[in-house]
Amino acid sequence: MLTNRQIFLSNLAQTSDAPLMLEMVSAEGVYMTDVNGKKYIDLISGIGVSNVGHRHPRVVDAIKDQVDKHLHVMVYGEFVQSPQVKLAEALVSTLPETLDSVYLVNSGSEAIEGAMKLAKRFTGKSKIIACKNAYHGSSHGALSLTGSESFKQNYRPLLPGINHIEFGIEEDLQQIDNETGAVVIETIQGEAGVRHVGETYWKALRKKCDETETLLILDEIQCGFGRTGKFWAFEHYNIQPDILVSAKGMGGGMPIGCFISSKKIMDVFTNNPVLGHISTFGGHPVSSAASLATLKAILDEDLLKSIENKEALFHQLLKHPKIRNVRSKGLMMAVEFESYDELKPIIDRAIELGVVTDWFLFNDHSMRIAPPLIISEEEIKDACKIILQAIDSV
Numbered sequence: 101m102l103t104n105r106q107i108f109l110s111n112l113a114q115t116s117d118a119p120l121m122l123e124m125v126s127a128e129g130v131y132m133t134d135v136n137g138k139k140y141i142d143l144i145s146g147i148g149v150s151n152v153g154h155r156h157p158r159v160v161d162a163i164k165d166q167v168d169k170h171l172h173v174m175v176y177g178e179f180v181q182s183p184q185v186k187l188a189e190a191l192v193s194t195l196p197e198t199l200d201s202v203y204l205v206n207s208g209s210e211a212i213e214g215a216m217k218l219a220k221r222f223t224g225k226s227k228i229i230a231c232k233n234a235y236h237g238s239s240h241g242a243l244s245l246t247g248s249e250s251f252k253q254n255y256r257p258l259l260p261g262i263n264h265i266e267f268g269i270e271e272d273l274q275q276i277d278n279e280t281g282a283v284v285i286e287t288i289q290g291e292a293g294v295r296h297v298g299e300t301y302w303k304a305l306r307k308k309c310d311e312t313e314t315l316l317i318l319d320e321i322q323c324g325f326g327r328t329g330k331f332w333a334f335e336h337y338n339i340q341p342d343i344l345v346s347a348k349g350m351g352g353g354m355p356i357g358c359f360i361s362s363k364k365i366m367d368v369f370t371n372n373p374v375l376g377h378i379s380t381f382g383g384h385p386v387s388s389a390a391s392l393a394t395l396k397a398i399l400d401e402d403l404l405k406s407i408e409n410k411e412a413l414f415h416q417l418l419k420h421p422k423i424r425n426v427r428s429k430g431l432m433m434a435v436e437f438e439s440y441d442e443l444k445p446i447i448d449r450a451i452e453l454g455v456v457t458d459w460f461l462f463n464d465h466s467m468r469i470a471p472p473l474i475i476s477e478e479e480i481k482d483a484c485k486i487i488l489q490a491i492d493s494v
């Protein structure tokens with residue numbers, strides 16, 4: 101009989117020559133357990149997903165409760181489905197009043213696609229500005245926004261009219277003009293290796309968008325839902341987007357995404373043509389119920405309060421001659437080493453010792469650390485001890 105590993109390699113499409121190939125059978129809180137009973141600390145939350153930890157009890161209860169009521173009953177946007185309605189109401193309650201209309205989808209890429217279409221329709225302008233080293237997803241439209249040539253080069257033609265500027269450089273904002281329909285930008289760049297810039301830049305960007313009637317689309321797929329210590333990352337900078345995009349951590353482990361705007365902007369989808377954006381599974385009732393429970397867990401359990409201290413603890417503990425720099429915003433962190441060749445064996449060794457980390461798509465010499473927000477100080481100490489041990493043993 102073939103093992104799961106053999107079937108994985110022969111019958112599941114592969115995305116690299118070197119998949120991690122860990123085989124987890126259960127996961128709870130910050131821990132995952134593999135088929136041999138070995139426990140790992142998940143320091144990357146399944147890549148930015150398990151913000152409230154694996155199988156958060158409120159999320160599991162909400163899923164079970166919804167499964168007992170109904171699964172899919174109708175495509176998005178036709179029936180009044182209680183899990184979707186309650187989730188939209190709760191999302192809107194976390195946001196400034198101009199962001200009061202939520203379009204639910206299934207993933208980050210899909211949310212980006214919807215946001216781009218919405219901006220194009222509302223402004224009547226198709227030119228888009230994105231950033232170098234940005235990651236917005238893998239579908240054709242989202243890939244067009246991606247700021248890395250190597251990811252795009254073999255998939256052309258992509259969407260026309262997209263220009264890339266340097267993230268955080270004010271002079272580059274001059275490229276936003278009256279023909280620009282939207283700026284799509286991560287509030288904190290994730291795959292670039294956690295890059296963040298100060299309020300002055302964001303204020304200048306907001307101003308330029310206002311002057312040119314350009315919609316500001318903030319991608320908070322990785323940095324939203326509490327990851328940085330505020331519920332939404334843009335709250336750090338005292339600005340507001342015209343369209344906000346979320347996914348990943350939003351579902352507490354279930355697939356869901358959304359883009360949020362004002363009712364006035366969103367209403368363009370209802371006419372000329374009718375059904376301007378459609379989705380069969382968008383806002384699946386079980387995912388919506390899980391997402392609402394996730395949102396409530398973050399707020400009711402005051403998870404954001406402790407993030408600054410946990411961030412500081414990581415900084416305090418991750419000291420080693422080989423660590424060149426630690427960049428972070430809340431629990432979105434990048435630990436920089438000299439090179440990929442130095443980092444890769446450290447990541448592999450840490451996994452052997454029971455801590456799962458990773459690198460970044462556009463920064464292969466930095467270690468990704470983005471643990472579930474519920475991680476305790478003891479667990480942080482355990483994890484950092486293992487990382488330092490891994491550094492010393494390679």
Ligand code: PMP
Pocket residue numbers: 207208209210212235236237238286290291319320321322323347348
């Ligand atoms: N935007 C950002 C900032 C992301 O980090 C990701 C996923 N890594 C995406 C978009 C795409 O999300 P998905 O993989 O759910 O399509």
